[in-house]
Amino acid sequence: MSTSNSSAVPDSEPAQLDPEIAARLKRDANGLFAAIVQQFDTLEVLMLGWMDDEALRRTLTTGRVTFYSRSRQEYWRKGDTSGHAQYVKGAALDCDGDALLVRVDQVGAACHTGAPTCFTGRDLPVVTGQRPD
Amino acid sequence: MSTSNSSAVPDSEPAQLDPEIAARLKRDANGLFAAIVQQFDTLEVLMLGWMDDEALRRTLTTGRVTFYSRSRQEYWRKGDTSGHAQYVKGAALDCDGDALLVRVDQVGAACHTGAPTCFTGRDLPVVTGQRPD
Numbered sequence: 001m002s003t004s005n006s007s008a009v010p011d012s013e014p015a016q017l018d019p020e021i022a023a024r025l026k027r028d029a030n031g032l033f034a035a036i037v038q039q040f041d042t043l044e045v046l047m048l049g050w051m052d053d054e055a056l057r058r059t060l061t062t063g064r065v066t067f068y069s070r071s072r073q074e075y076w077r078k079g080d081t082s083g084h085a086q087y088v089k090g091a092a093l094d095c096d097g098d099a100l101l102v103r104v105d106q107v108g109a110a111c112h113t114g115a116p117t118c119f120t121g122r123d124l125p126v127v128t129g130q131r132p133d
Numbered sequence: 134m135s136t137s138n139s140s141a142v143p144d145s146e147p148a149q150l151d152p153e154i155a156a157r158l159k160r161d162a163n164g165l166f167a168a169i170v171q172q173f174d175t176l177e178v179l180m181l182g183w184m185d186d187e188a189l190r191r192t193l194t195t196g197r198v199t200f201y202s203r204s205r206q207e208y209w210r211k212g213d214t215s216g217h218a219q220y221v222k223g224a225a226l227d228c229d230g231d232a233l234l235v236r237v238d239q240v241g242a243a244c245h246t247g248a249p250t251c252f253t254g255r256d257l258p259v260v261t262g263q264r265p266d
Binding site: 021028029034036038042043044045047048059060061062063064085087088089090091092093094095096098099101105107111112113115118119120122123124125126127128129130131 | 177194
C-alpha cells in the first residue's frame, strides 16, 4: 500500500451518462442527436439544438440544458452568455432514440435573435389540409 | 411551329421547392434537415422526422406531411400505410434554417408503436431546475 498512489484513486467514478440511456441513443455520424426544447407550461416549441452523450448527461443531472455546438465544437450551457437559461422540468427519448424532447422553463427569449422562439415570425406559406369528416 | 413538338412542352414548370425557401435551408451531409411535428390545437410534440427539399415542397403544397425516410431512402407520406395521416395547418423554419416546425392535425396515433406520440411513456429521470425567484 502506497500513500503516494492513493491520490491517483478517484473519489468516485468519472461522471458519465447512464449506460442504459446511452444504449438507447441513435447518434448521427458526428455522435449527435436532435433535442427539441419545449416550454413546459405553454407547450410552445422554443428551439431545436444538438446534444452528444455528455451534453445529455449534464442536461439530465444539473437542472440546466446543455447543448453541443456544431459550429463552435464545444459544450454550450444555454443562458451562460445571454442569461436566457433553460431550467429542466422533464425529458423523454423518442421511440427510435434519435430525438430528445426536453421540457423546460425558459428565462427570457429562447432565440439568439431576441425572439421568443427560434420559429417566431418565420412562418412559411402552406396549403393546409383537412381531415375527412 | 410543329404540332409534333408541342406535346414535349410541359404545361407548367417542373414542381420544385420555392428557391427563396430553399436558400434558407441548412441541410446536413445527406441533404436533410429535422422536422418537428406538433399537434396544432393541443400543442403536443408528436414526433421528429427528416425532410429534404422535395419532402418539404410536398408538405407545403399538398396539405399532407411527407418525410424522407433515412432507413428506407425513400419518400414517406405519413399515413399512407397506417392511415395515421398528418394534415398540415402551418409550418415555420427556425432562425438558422436547420429545423422545421410543422403544425398538423394528427389522425390516430403519431407513433408507429401505436402510442399517441413518439415520446409517450419514454420519460428519462431528470434532476429538475428552478428559475431564481
